[in-house]
Amino acid sequence: RKEVEQDPGPFNVPEGATVAFNCTYSNSASQSFFWYRQDCRKEPKLLMSVYSSGNEDGRFTAQLNRASQYISLLIRDSKLSDSATYLCVVKGGNNDMRFGAGTRLTVKP
Amino acid sequence: EAQVTQNPRYLITVTGKKLTVTCSQNMNHEYMSWYRQDPGLGLRQIYYSMNVEVTDKGDVPEGYKVSRKEKRNFPLILESPSPNQTSLYFCASSKTGMPSYEQYFGPGTRLTVT
Numbered sequence: 001r002k003e004v005e006q007d008p009g010p011f012n013v014p015e016g017a018t019v020a021f022n023c024t025y026s027n028s029a030s031q032s033f034f035w036y037r038q039d040c041r042k043e044p045k046l047l048m049s050v051y052s053s054g055n056e057d058g059r060f061t062a063q064l065n066r067a068s069q070y071i072s073l074l075i076r077d078s079k080l081s082d083s084a085t086y087l088c089v090v091k092g093g094n095n096d097m098r099f100g101a102g103t104r105l106t107v108k109p
Numbered sequence: 110e111a112q113v114t115q116n117p118r119y120l121i122t123v124t125g126k127k128l129t130v131t132c133s134q135n136m137n138h139e140y141m142s143w144y145r146q147d148p149g150l151g152l153r154q155i156y157y158s159m160n161v162e163v164t165d166k167g168d169v170p171e172g173y174k175v176s177r178k179e180k181r182n183f184p185l186i187l188e189s190p191s192p193n194q195t196s197l198y199f200c201a202s203s204k205t206g207m208p209s210y211e212q213y214f215g216p217g218t219r220l221t222v223t
Contacts, residue, residue, distance in 0.1 A: 043215060095140070097144075
């Protein structure tokens with residue numbers, strides 16, 4: 001079983017839709033959690049860190065559920081520019097980083 | 110401009126010919142890391158470094174070496190490359206203080222070993 005698992009998608013949604021991604025992790029000692037976006041084999045870019053209390057940045061909301069060991073990302077009012085692959089990242093107790101394989105999102109006009 | 114640079118961006122080499130991929134950051138970050146990305150497998154961590162002279166193995170360290178003699182540089186060395194090391198490689202850096210471990214990535218190095 002992979003340490004960090006994501007639904008690979010693809011998710012194809014119309015502009016304006018709300019879409020949610022989930023990510024599960026297996027190491028209960030994991031300390032920090034992040035969402036990155038990656039465009040077409042370019043470098044990943046930080047979208048947001050995920051805090052225990054949940055956090056929001058504009059149209060993006062991230063949640064952490066430590067008891068069930070999953071994190072989520074909600075995108076509201078999807079834009080064409082949101083089309084990308086979304087990567088879930090978990091920092092372990094040894095400061096190592098584990099990436100999910102990514103969820104591909106395509107937003108269509 | 111805050112950035113992580115990698116060189117070369119593209120490299121085609123032959124089996125067994127030693128190579129080094131350089132990585133440099135200008136943000137005074139403590140944490141630096143190397144990843145490889147392969148289709149269907151996502152990014153996997155090769156090595157990481159918490160600070161100068163401190164390096165640790167990641168998920169897939171076999172066949173790679175690193176060093177951290179200066180804070181800004183973290184080169185990746187392939188002593189004897191093999192075709193299974195053909196991949197897209199990313200270097201990244203981050204602070205360890207707040208906001209911690211939010212990584213900045215270099216543009217990537219596409220390596221082909223024939």
